[in-house]
Amino acid sequence: MKCISCAAPVSRLDRSGRYVCDYCETEAVAKALSDSIDKLVLTGTASSLACPSCCHAGSKNGNTVMLETGSLDNQSILGCRTCQGVWIRRPSFALLVHGRRSEYTGPDRVSDFDLAVDGPRSHYDRLECPMCQSTMESFFYAGPGRVAIDSCAACERVWLDCGELTRIAEAPGRR
Structure with missing residues (x-):
């Protein structure tokens, strides 16, 4: 932008x-990307960090997709225009989840869940942190939504795949 x-x-x-x-x-x-389920806003300004998901999946063909500065609601993030994943600080993630869940007024939704696709990544398939290049942990998010997220303990950041934030916001449970 x-x-x-x-x-x-x-x-x-x-x-x-x-x-x-x-x-x-x-x-x-x-404005949010027109096809973004999570209402991801990207500015078009590339960061110095590569997308952990696209570069992980595209490592065989040598493509490097850079994260862009952006936002979700009022939280600063880095996001990927290609896969629409989001790199966010842990405190910002907590605020974002709280805000999205409290503002959501639609019906509770329980999404289909396939452990092989939606569960934590296997030890051999884990993503690399775009900041420190260490292997990120992959685990079930302890809150609602039946999603597995990736996290770097050293950098205190979380990687969310496209749609995971929406699944958390629309899941049944206390608002």
């Missing part, structure tokens, strides 16, 4: 959830 005033890249999210140009302080409006 480029600033409409000075054409500089816009990637800074302020406390109100609006993007602000680092150079001229002009506010910019960012």
Whole structure:
């Protein structure tokens, strides 16, 4: 996303959830990707980190997909335009889940669950942390939604695959 005033890249999210140009302080409006189930907003500004999911899956063909700066609600994230996965700090993840669950007013949804697809990754198939390159832990999220998430203890960040946040928000349980 480029600033409409000075054409500089816009990637800074302020406390109100609006993007602000680092150079001229002009506010910019960012919209969620049209096909994003999780309402992922990406600015188009690439980070220096590779997508752990796309690069893991695409390591055989040599493709490198870089994460972009973005947001989910008012939380800053890095996201992948290709797989729509999200790299988020643990405290931000907790705030995001709390906000999404408290705002959700639709029917409780229990999604189909296939342990082979939706369960934790096997020891041999775990993702590499995009920050420190260590192997991330893969485990069942302790809250609602029957999802398995990936986490780097050293970097205190969580990787969410596309749709996992929505499954958590719409799952039955206390809101």
